[in-house]
Amino acid sequence: MILGFVGSFSDIPFVDIIEWIGTFAFAISGIRLAAKKEFDLFGAYVVGLLTAIGGGTIRDVLLQTTPFWMSSSRYMVCTGIALLFVIVFRKYIVRLNITFFIFDAIGLALFTVVGLEKTLAFHSPFWVAAIMGIMTGVAGGVLRDISIAEIPLIFRNEIYASACLAGCLCYYVGLRLGIDQTVNQLLSASLIVITRVLSVRFGIGLPKIKPEDS
Amino acid sequence: MILGFVGSFSDIPFVDIIEWIGTFAFAISGIRLAAKKEFDLFGAYVVGLLTAIGGGTIRDVLLQTTPFWMSSSRYMVCTGIALLFVIVFRKYIVRLNITFFIFDAIGLALFTVVGLEKTLAFHSPFWVAAIMGIMTGVAGGVLRDISIAEIPLIFRNEIYASACLAGCLCYYVGLRLGIDQTVNQLLSASLIVITRVLSVRFGIGLPKIKPEDS
Amino acid sequence: MILGFVGSFSDIPFVDIIEWIGTFAFAISGIRLAAKKEFDLFGAYVVGLLTAIGGGTIRDVLLQTTPFWMSSSRYMVCTGIALLFVIVFRKYIVRLNITFFIFDAIGLALFTVVGLEKTLAFHSPFWVAAIMGIMTGVAGGVLRDISIAEIPLIFRNEIYASACLAGCLCYYVGLRLGIDQTVNQLLSASLIVITRVLSVRFGIGLPKIKPEDS
Numbered sequence: 272m273i274l275g276f277v278g279s280f281s282d283i284p285f286v287d288i289i290e291w292i293g294t295f296a297f298a299i300s301g302i303r304l305a306a307k308k309e310f311d312l313f314g315a316y317v318v319g320l321l322t323a324i325g326g327g328t329i330r331d332v333l334l335q336t337t338p339f340w341m342s343s344s345r346y347m348v349c350t351g352i353a354l355l356f357v358i359v360f361r362k363y364i365v366r367l368n369i370t371f372f373i374f375d376a377i378g379l380a381l382f383t384v385v386g387l388e389k390t391l392a393f394h395s396p397f398w399v400a401a402i403m404g405i406m407t408g409v410a411g412g413v414l415r416d417i418s419i420a421e422i423p424l425i426f427r428n429e430i431y432a433s434a435c436l437a438g439c440l441c442y443y444v445g446l447r448l449g450i451d452q453t454v455n456q457l458l459s460a461s462l463i464v465i466t467r468v469l470s471v472r473f474g475i476g477l478p479k480i481k482p483e484d485s
Numbered sequence: 486m487i488l489g490f491v492g493s494f495s496d497i498p499f500v501d502i503i504e505w506i507g508t509f510a511f512a513i514s515g516i517r518l519a520a521k522k523e524f525d526l527f528g529a530y531v532v533g534l535l536t537a538i539g540g541g542t543i544r545d546v547l548l549q550t551t552p553f554w555m556s557s558s559r560y561m562v563c564t565g566i567a568l569l570f571v572i573v574f575r576k577y578i579v580r581l582n583i584t585f586f587i588f589d590a591i592g593l594a595l596f597t598v599v600g601l602e603k604t605l606a607f608h609s610p611f612w613v614a615a616i617m618g619i620m621t622g623v624a625g626g627v628l629r630d631i632s633i634a635e636i637p638l639i640f641r642n643e644i645y646a647s648a649c650l651a652g653c654l655c656y657y658v659g660l661r662l663g664i665d666q667t668v669n670q671l672l673s674a675s676l677i678v679i680t681r682v683l684s685v686r687f688g689i690g691l692p693k694i695k696p697e698d699s
Numbered sequence: 700m701i702l703g704f705v706g707s708f709s710d711i712p713f714v715d716i717i718e719w720i721g722t723f724a725f726a727i728s729g730i731r732l733a734a735k736k737e738f739d740l741f742g743a744y745v746v747g748l749l750t751a752i753g754g755g756t757i758r759d760v761l762l763q764t765t766p767f768w769m770s771s772s773r774y775m776v777c778t779g780i781a782l783l784f785v786i787v788f789r790k791y792i793v794r795l796n797i798t799f800f801i802f803d804a805i806g807l808a809l810f811t812v813v814g815l816e817k818t819l820a821f822h823s824p825f826w827v828a829a830i831m832g833i834m835t836g837v838a839g840g841v842l843r844d845i846s847i848a849e850i851p852l853i854f855r856n857e858i859y860a861s862a863c864l865a866g867c868l869c870y871y872v873g874l875r876l877g878i879d880q881t882v883n884q885l886l887s888a889s890l891i892v893i894t895r896v897l898s899v900r901f902g903i904g905l906p907k908i909k910p911e912d913s
Contacts, residue, residue, distance in 0.1 A: 302908070305854070311905035313861055314854025328761070333542070333552055338761055341827050358908065365911055399555050413632070418841070420850045422634045426519070426528025433527055477525035480516070480572065483579050547756070547766055613769050627846070636848045640733070640742025647741055691739035694730070694786065697793050 286381070293378020294346055296371055297323040298353035301415045303364070306357065308419050315357075318418055320350045325411035330386050330403045334393055372471070373464075380463035383408040383435040384456050387442060397446075401439035408435045408463075430470035433477060438463035500595070507592020508560055510585055511537040512567035515629045517578070520571065522633050529571075532632055534564045539625035544600050544617045548607055586685070587678075594677035597622040597649040598670050601656060611660075615653035622649045644684035647691060652677035714809070721806020722774055724799055725751040726781035729843045731792070734785065736847050743785075746846055748778045753839035758814050758831045762821055800899070801892075808891035811836040811863040812884050815870060825874075829867035836863045858898035861905060866891035
């Protein structure tokens with residue numbers, strides 16, 4: 272069961288692995304930022320957890336359903352492992368930046384597709400599901416940045432939420448064309464990962480909005 | 486239907502126009518602040534949206550009902566138009582400051598009355614409805630400021646939430662006196678707008694709370 | 700009735716007094732920080748209220764139940780009294796620091812046990828109840844710090860959430876041993892208070908997580 276969603280996606284045990292990878296990568300990103308701010312162990316754990324489960328929690332609150340993480344302690348455990356990992360491999364972690372970037376992109380893709388499908392299962396219109404999918408993917412990072420009193424990164428940098436949006440549009444086209452659900456999931460998720468990778472590789476970002484002349 | 490509330494207010498098509506005006510003005514205020522911080526287009530859109538729908542969303546979550554914006558895409562569309570507007574009229578927007586101020590006051594008044602009445606429709610006591618009304622009016626601006634890592638403006642400046650409170654008290658008196666609902670709505674909303682305008686015109690604010698001597 | 704929880708705890712009128720003390724101390728801590736930032740009266744009241752009811756509100760939203768403060772205006776009243784208190788006794792308040800520290804510890808202990816038991820009453824597993832208990836105790840302070848655009852204190856300082864965790868573990872052991880509920884509540888709450896007092900008295904904190912070498 273992925274993030275509480277029951278469907279064809281969850282019949283593949285492969286998805287469980289991806290979910291661990293995504294949760295782990297999201298938690299790591301929170302814990303590393305907390306370390307920069309000299310948080311204590313508890314603070315680092317909380318920021319890691321917020322990053323990993325924040326998006327899905329806001330989605331579930333808006334959908335008026337039980338937050339997904341209450342049904343399995345795996346997210347707590349996974350965040351604990353991430354904390355241990357950052358402590359033990361502190362000196363080597365910077366060399367793994369590319370690995371974590373890929374993990375993060377995979378997590379982003381999975382979380383988005385899961386959020387989208389969970390919302391569709393509540394008979395919401397597609398545009399609501401797309402918002403929920405994007406939110407599931409990015410809101411954890413926003414909460415992470417707010418909890419360390421910084422301006423959320425995704426509001427100023429790179430293609431991130433836009434990659435999720437591209438994935439949602441891809442999913443919509445697949446749905447309309449009647450493509451098999453699993454294929455559609457894989458296609459949309461892949462598009463998110465590829466968009467992320469290419470945009471970072473080639474330094475492509477959204478245009479900034481210009482301030483008024485003062 | 487205004488913000489999901491069904492009642493005499495919503496029978497006047499006039500209210501739809503006011504709701505567009507309010508949503509537009511709130512979104513503009515978020516987008517302009519995002520522009521100052523050099524957010525990208527996505528970030529500016531999100532901050533605009535948070536400002537416009539944040540208060541009503543928190544209210545609906547606390548009332549355990551479906552967030553109002555899920556039932557109509559107009560809020561997304563209106564925020565998109567506001568974003569386009571800020572981009573296209575960037576050079577002239579500062580001259581419209583007074584117009585936006587009036588729009589914002591109208592939006593504040595409408596959101597407060599709508600939040601109040603929606604909560605009363607849930608059979609909550611009046612003091613809960615007043616809190617919800619004020620929250621519907623001001624919480625979007627608080628979320629806006631938190632999302633750009635600034636101290637919320639309304640905690641330090643001017644009569645803002647207090648204007649909403651005055652409107653709620655006026656509504657209560659009207660309710661007790663058995664005044665017609667539509668008249669009561671108009672009276673309370675007008676009081677909020679007038680209070681806002683006068684307080685800004687004459688530079689009246691709440692007293693600050695003094696820090697302790699250190 | 701404490702924070703909406705019905706149980707043996709609430710049969711002791713003593714608990715009502717403790718709840719007032721806890722709410723008062725939490726509100727005071729928010730209002731004092733707001734005063735430092737030169738908030739106006741409204742802003743100070745809101746920050747005080749957020750500190751006092753924020754944790755329980757997030758818990759109730761996640762549990763999909765009506766926020767506890769909607770059923771009694773006592774929390775609004777108590778925060779109002781706290782605001783008056785800070786204004787009137789501004790010059791003497793710093794001398795009461797130790798008193799407020801003790802009140803705060805008592806509030807923390809009560810809120811944690813109440814949050815824990817309320818969640819158990821929803822048939823959640825114990826680990827979920829422990830998270831909710833800790834959240835009830837500490838999330839108000841996190842919201843307080845976010846609303847004044849500062850990094851949450853509890854992420855960097857002292858034993859605070861860890862004291863709540865110790866109390867939850869104590870409660871779990873008592874539950875397993877079949878200890879009388881009231882005794883278990885008192886034991887767990889006392890452990891939280893004692894842990895807080897000792898950790899501050901002896902300057903004990905959690906280890907910080909080390910940043911990566913850059």
